[in-house]
Amino acid sequence: MSLSDRSSKRQNKIAEWETRIQLLHTKYPRLEEISQLFAQMAIELAMVELGKGKTGMGREELIKAQEALQAEKQDIMKKHKLPENIYDIWWDCEICRDTGFVEAGRKCDCRRSEEVKWRWQMSGLSPEQKLQTFESFSLEYYPEKEKYRVVVHKCMSFAEKVGKGQPAENILICGPVGTGKTHICSAIANGVLQAGKAVVYLKSGVLLDLIRQAKYYKDKNEQNENNQFMESLYRVPLLIVDDLGTENLTDFAQEQLLLLIDERINYRLPWVISTNLSLNEMDTHYELRLIDRIMGTSKVLRFSGESIRQLKKMHK
Numbered sequence: 001m002s003l004s005d006r007s008s009k010r011q012n013k014i015a016e017w018e019t020r021i022q023l024l025h026t027k028y029p030r031l032e033e034i035s036q037l038f039a040q041m042a043i044e045l046a047m048v049e050l051g052k053g054k055t056g057m058g059r060e061e062l063i064k065a066q067e068a069l070q071a072e073k074q075d076i077m078k079k080h081k082l083p084e085n086i087y088d089i090w091w092d093c094e095i096c097r098d099t100g101f102v103e104a105g106r107k108c109d110c111r112r113s114e115e116v117k118w119r120w121q122m123s124g125l126s127p128e129q130k131l132q133t134f135e136s137f138s139l140e141y142y143p144e145k146e147k148y149r150v151v152v153h154k155c156m157s158f159a160e161k162v163g164k165g166q167p168a169e170n171i172l173i174c175g176p177v178g179t180g181k182t183h184i185c186s187a188i189a190n191g192v193l194q195a196g197k198a199v200v201y202l203k204s205g206v207l208l209d210l211i212r213q214a215k216y217y218k219d220k221n222e223q224n225e226n227n228q229f230m231e232s233l234y235r236v237p238l239l240i241v242d243d244l245g246t247e248n249l250t251d252f253a254q255e256q257l258l259l260l261i262d263e264r265i266n267y268r269l270p271w272v273i274s275t276n277l278s279l280n281e282m283d284t285h286y287e288l289r290l291i292d293r294i295m296g297t298s299k300v301l302r303f304s305g306e307s308i309r310q311l312k313k314m315h316k
Ligand SMILES: [Zn+2]
Pocket: 093, 094, 095, 096, 097, 098, 099, 100, 101, 108, 109, 110, 111
């Protein structure tokens, strides 16, 4: 999937306009005559300015005649209830005429919002997660409010830095199921997307499936979309891997995860990883090299306590 092809869309709009005018002129031949006369008069007017007029009409006279034609055209259009903009190309965006740029190198708002939408679609966030922002993150059910206020603040400042393309220390979020880790991951993703940077959010199970499939295609020596997507994970401005758990990892998967992490370290591209494993559990489930690399390059934020999800349900 890619952004819409603006040049072919523009060509279609122009083709539609040409057909529309042709049909209009077939139906109302006087409108075509008026168009032609108007154009001839415009040429004559230019010639008169150069002192080379051919009809003997003066400047004033030509302008009056043009105005009369214009008025006649308006009458015909009104009489047949034709839309006022029937002679225009119907651009989706009048400001940039669908080019996406208001001037060389300066993007139009329509293009920006298209890009935001596109990045959001590519991010892998579910519609529900789009609503999980820092603003909607409530501390109501957290026993240690001050501690979590600091955690939220750290995540906000991380998202802000990544959004601005500034270096930011990776984040490892640890905590039991239902303590708000996914909400915080989504909030970071939304903040960065809003700032105009691309994000890929993946549940760790999905990432591991992708890695498995990539191996399958690699073994068959086949290029496919899946492998291209895997490669995009190396370069996306922010990668979020949610819910790293007790999956059984093959050596190959560990190797690939390590490669991904290393590549992103080399390019100074940040990540957020969340896990419901304790640091001890991580040690037993993952290769030491992998854990070392993640721990050595991340700030650890701990979510603890009872499941906020359960508490919320109880209070409903
Ligand atoms: Zn525009």
